[in-house]
Amino acid sequence: xxxxxxxxxxxxxxxxxxxxxxxxxxxxxxxxxxxxxxxxxxxxxxxxxxxxxxxxxxxxxxxxxxxxxxxxxxxxxxxxxxxxxxxxxxxxxxxxxxxxxxxxxxxxxxxxxxxxxxxxxxxxxxxxxxxxxxxxxxxxxxxxxxxxxxxxxxxxxxxxxxxxxxxxxxxxxxxxxxxxxxxxxxxxxxxxxxxxxxxxxxxxxxxxxxxxx
Amino acid sequence: xxxxxxxxxxxxxxxxxxxxxxxxxxxxxxxxxxxxxxxxxxxxxxxxxxxxxxxxxxxxxxxxxxxxxxxxxxxxxxxxxxxxxxxxxxxxxxxxxxxxxxxxxxxxxxxxxxxxxxxxxxxxxxxxxxxxxxxxxxxxxxxxxxxxxxxxxxxxxxxxxxxxxxxxxxxxxxxxxxxxxxxxxxxxxxxxxxxxxxxxxxxxxxxxxxxxx
DNA sequence: CTAGACTGCGAACGACGTTCGCAACGCAGC
DNA sequence: GCTGCGTTGCGAACGTCGTTCGCAGTCTAG
Numbered sequence: 001x002x003x004x005x006x007x008x009x010x011x012x013x014x015x016x017x018x019x020x021x022x023x024x025x026x027x028x029x030x031x032x033x034x035x036x037x038x039x040x041x042x043x044x045x046x047x048x049x050x051x052x053x054x055x056x057x058x059x060x061x062x063x064x065x066x067x068x069x070x071x072x073x074x075x076x077x078x079x080x081x082x083x084x085x086x087x088x089x090x091x092x093x094x095x096x097x098x099x100x101x102x103x104x105x106x107x108x109x110x111x112x113x114x115x116x117x118x119x120x121x122x123x124x125x126x127x128x129x130x131x132x133x134x135x136x137x138x139x140x141x142x143x144x145x146x147x148x149x150x151x152x153x154x155x156x157x158x159x160x161x162x163x164x165x166x167x168x169x170x171x172x173x174x175x176x177x178x179x180x181x182x183x184x185x186x187x188x189x190x191x192x193x194x195x196x197x198x199x200x201x202x203x204x205x206x207x208x209x210x211x212x213x
Numbered sequence: 214x215x216x217x218x219x220x221x222x223x224x225x226x227x228x229x230x231x232x233x234x235x236x237x238x239x240x241x242x243x244x245x246x247x248x249x250x251x252x253x254x255x256x257x258x259x260x261x262x263x264x265x266x267x268x269x270x271x272x273x274x275x276x277x278x279x280x281x282x283x284x285x286x287x288x289x290x291x292x293x294x295x296x297x298x299x300x301x302x303x304x305x306x307x308x309x310x311x312x313x314x315x316x317x318x319x320x321x322x323x324x325x326x327x328x329x330x331x332x333x334x335x336x337x338x339x340x341x342x343x344x345x346x347x348x349x350x351x352x353x354x355x356x357x358x359x360x361x362x363x364x365x366x367x368x369x370x371x372x373x374x375x376x377x378x379x380x381x382x383x384x385x386x387x388x389x390x391x392x393x394x395x396x397x398x399x400x401x402x403x404x405x406x407x408x409x410x411x412x413x414x415x416x417x418x419x420x421x422x423x424x425x426x
Numbered sequence: 427c428t429a430g431a432c433t434g435c436g437a438a439c440g441a442c443g444t445t446c447g448c449a450a451c452g453c454a455g456c
Numbered sequence: 457g458c459t460g461c462g463t464t465g466c467g468a469a470c471g472t473c474g475t476t477c478g479c480a481g482t483c484t485a486g
Contacts, residue, residue, distance in 0.1 A: 153410035156374045163373075204413035
């Protein structure tokens with residue numbers, strides 16, 4: 001179609017014109033697949049197909065699949081929510097609010113916990129969360145060292161819950177929401193279970209730490 | 214080789230005589246590989262080779278790889294340590310001792326946390342641990358419902374720590390989690406970090422729960 | 427001695443991540 | 457202009473994985 005006789009574009013085959021295929025484009029496409037179809041469907045072939053390129057082309061921009069996963073989590077991490085403490089709230093409440101927000105955010109991307117857990121390093125993207133999380137703990141009276149321990153404890157608790165909570169990667173649009181609660185079969189709303197544990201951990205850090213008593 | 218003209222023994226190849234290849238044998242071999250070489254080396258071909266059989270033979274005894282992983286965790290779970298509380302110990306101490314033992318046990322099998330996390334819930338094998346864990350929490354004054362919540366919280370905390378603590382699979386001893394951004398400070402003995410968090414969580418369950426204050 | 431079930435397994439299939447080598451460009455300097 | 461070079465896209469292939477197929481032997485009941 002469109003037999004462009006003018007010498008203009010003897011372009012390869014069916015490239016249409018696509019954006020020049022960058023790291024960002026690859027990452028975005030990958031994230032899209034992971035979000036909508038589950039991490040299990042995220043293959044390099046799939047990404048390439050989605051972008052309309054050959055799979056080998058991806059390797060001009062990423063070294064290997066693991067790097068793509070790294071970019072993915074990094075990309076997600078930069079939009080981790082930061083919850084400023086409401087004035088008048090006790091520090092424990094600020095901490096709880098912050099981590100509940102992170103939980104909700106991660107739960108909305110079912111693949112995140114799995115990828116992070118096995119991919120290991122979360123790097124630069126979590127810097128703001130780290131900074132803010134530490135500040136909240138410090139403001140609650142924890143020492144520098146304990147704040148770091150506390151941060152990691154909260155993070156681990158979060159990760160553990162996310163990994164065991166929802167079965168695994170199929171892009172089930174969780175948009176279902178809190179509408180109709182099942183009669184009684186559901187043991188607990190999942191998020192509630194984390195909140196329960198979260199609040200106990202926070203309370204415990206206070207009890208044995210510094211701010212309370 | 215061995216041009217056996219007489220029809221006597223057209224026996225396959227090198228069967229020597231091996232034990233008849235059972236579920237248990239396969240599981241044991243698989244576990245051995247996972248323990249010594251890491252979960253990354255655990256392939257069906259590898260298991261078959263180790264057993265001296267063809268890979269296709271394995272499918273006479275297991276349905277698919279996932280089932281083997283299930284057997285593996287099940288096999289591990291039955292030997293989860295159960296720590297009877299020392300007389301005179303406060304209930305919180307009994308709980309801590311129990312879970313520290315489980316942590317050490319799981320940490321000795323680096324693959325366990327990963328497999329459990331992605332394999333989903335473990336089943337029958339954890340029954341004794343569940344029973345005992347609940348009993349300890351109940352003995353500490355938690356309600357039935359809270360004991361279950363507490364058990365799961367402890368389990369999730371444990372899982373989160375194990376997954377982020379030691380990298381294995383492809384050993385890049387990079388920092389775990391988003392806490393790694395801190396360049397200075399000591400990495401801490403790993404088990405100690407869990408213990409810190411564990412004791413806070415236990416304390417917190419008491420504080421907001423029932424037994425203390 | 428025969429029929430049927432069960433077990434082992436060589437060979438292949440399809441999907442994956444990754445590598446190779448070539449074609450097509452963009453843009454210096456001549 | 458033409459030439460040479462670095463970069464980008466990509467078809468084809470390789471090696472490995474989980475899994476399936478179909479046959480060849482062995483065991484056991486009748």
